Amino acid sequence: MSHEPELLPLLGEPPRERSDAARNRDALMCAAKELVDSAGVDAVTMDAVAERAGVGKGTVFRRFGSRAGLMAALLDASEAAWQGDVMGGPPPLGPGAPPRERLLAFGRSRLVGNLERAALVQAATGAQPRSYAAYSFTATHVRYLLHELGVRGDIDLLTTALLAPLEVPILLQQTQIEGIDVDRIVAGWEDLVARVVDA
Amino acid sequence: MSHEPELLPLLGEPPRERSDAARNRDALMCAAKELVDSAGVDAVTMDAVAERAGVGKGTVFRRFGSRAGLMAALLDASEAAWQGDVMGGPPPLGPGAPPRERLLAFGRSRLVGNLERAALVQAATGAQPRSYAAYSFTATHVRYLLHELGVRGDIDLLTTALLAPLEVPILLQQTQIEGIDVDRIVAGWEDLVARVVDA
DNA sequence: AATGAAAGCGGACCACGGTCCGTTTAGGCT
DNA sequence: AGCCTAAACGGACCGTGGTCCGCTTTCATT
The missing domain is CATH 1.10.10.60 (Homeodomain-like)
Structure with a gap:
């Protein structure tokens, strides 16, 4: 036996x-x-x-599990390459550049990517597990970079503060309703980073 | 005739x-x-x-127009009193207190209010007209206070940066999934305001 | 009061997300 | 190979959001 x-x-x-x-x-x-x-x-x-x-x-x-779950699976598949670039691709998005450069590159990349996949992302909202999994990756990365930059304060909440304006509904509101152009949003985010990071 | x-x-x-x-x-x-x-x-x-x-x-x-529209109507009705308080109620939320106090009071109030009405707000997302109308009030108010504080930079985008972390999905993620307690979120937001406002 | 037309109304109808349960099938065990 | 069980399957079924169109009501005009 x-x-x-x-x-x-x-x-x-x-x-x-x-x-x-x-x-x-x-x-x-x-x-x-x-x-x-x-x-x-x-x-x-x-x-x-x-x-x-x-x-x-x-x-x-x-x-x-649900339509949102299916969309989330699609999204994960299409984001896998991007996650790879962030963790092991060429600088400044990948490792090798100073943390601040990496953070700015990350923001730009995330912002543009979120706008490109906006429809898919919105269709995927509500899928319990993934929403957190995919979010978790970006949060972990930003948290790490803030740590590297020696930022003081509640890092978790500062991470949220930087990530929140990159969320799809907000980007859509800015581009589609307020008619703000993408470059301006990027510049605004970089300004925000400066204010948050520089004590 | x-x-x-x-x-x-x-x-x-x-x-x-x-x-x-x-x-x-x-x-x-x-x-x-x-x-x-x-x-x-x-x-x-x-x-x-x-x-x-x-x-x-x-x-x-x-x-x-839609279920979301109905919810939005309900929400507007229940937020009317709050809007009145912001524009004409007692300080520090209403006029009379220095702008910074008002901004902090506004954030606390909005944060708590959004969490209270979270279910309704989520059910109302997607209603084209109101989403912008109700958002518009808070944005206008914050923009005004930032102006009063003499903040330099792209005021519209800084407004978004302050408002974004108060959005319902983000608050829900923090309280329900990450288990962060409301007082900590409030403190984090006040810290964010300090960083954004103090050049 | 009578009238005409635009605004409003109602509920049958449709499409889609999600559930349920009887049936089928993969694949470990002997 | 044959069996047995848990996993997987399929599609009928349901509830809900949203549309459509023929009928009814309001109300300005006369």
Whole structure:
């Protein structure tokens, strides 16, 4: 009665994904991506995705929990490259430049990226787990840079203060309703950084 | 063939509201308010409101455009008193205190208020006109105070920078997910004001 | 008071997100 | 190979937001 509890007991909990489940997950992500690219975020209906992937609707919900969850998965996939650049790409966004340069580059990049993916981001809001996961990455990075800069005060809250004006609804309000141009928003954010960082 | 174009041509455009329309509007607002108070924001279904007010569903949409619009109307009604306090109430929130005191009082008040009405605010997001109208009041006020304080720089963007961390999704993230306590958030915001205002 | 037209009204109807549960299938065990 | 169980599947079903269009009401004019 020998029994390895699992072939690879590393990371005990997640009991592994069944092969059909993995296949369907890929098919669904792929179908969703195609729909976004070809007809926009609004066209990504749960029924449409299911049909296009050739699976039942229930399966979509089983995999992603909700429409927002599906969007979040799409978003994570498309942000992975960016996260890689931030952590290991060329300076000033990646490591190698002085912290202040990195922070400014980060802000610019995040701001522009958020505006590009605005529709997807908005469609993804409300997905519990990811919202925090993806946010968590940016927060951790900014917190780290503020620490490197020797900023004094409640770093967590200063991080929030810097990140909040980069959130999609606010950027959309500024660009679409107030008619503020992107360069001006970037300049404003850099000014904010200066005020926050320089004691 | 004499014809005054209208009884009161003041404010040319709005052609006046028909009496039955006004009556229905009141009934609907009232019904909605009762539903919120008795069973929470989620219970405010368009059908439920319509039935309770004794009108057809189409009427609800005709009046408020969407669920978010209805919520926004509710919110406006409940924020009117607060706006009055800000513009004409006792100091330090109202006029009479030095600008810096007023700004700090404003932030505290807005922060707490936003957390109290969080559910309603979230249900109201997406209503085009009001989002801007209600936001506009706070922005104008902060902009004015920053001006009074002699702050230099792009006042519009600094206003956004101060207001953004008071937005509901961010406050909710801080209190509910990160477990930060309200007093700490308030302190953080006051620190932010200091950094932004003191050149 | 009668009239005409624009504003308002109501509720059937549609699309979409989300749930449920009976059925199918992967894949470890013997 | 055959079995057994937990996982996965599918699609009928439901509630809700939002639209549409033929009918009704208001009210200015005469």
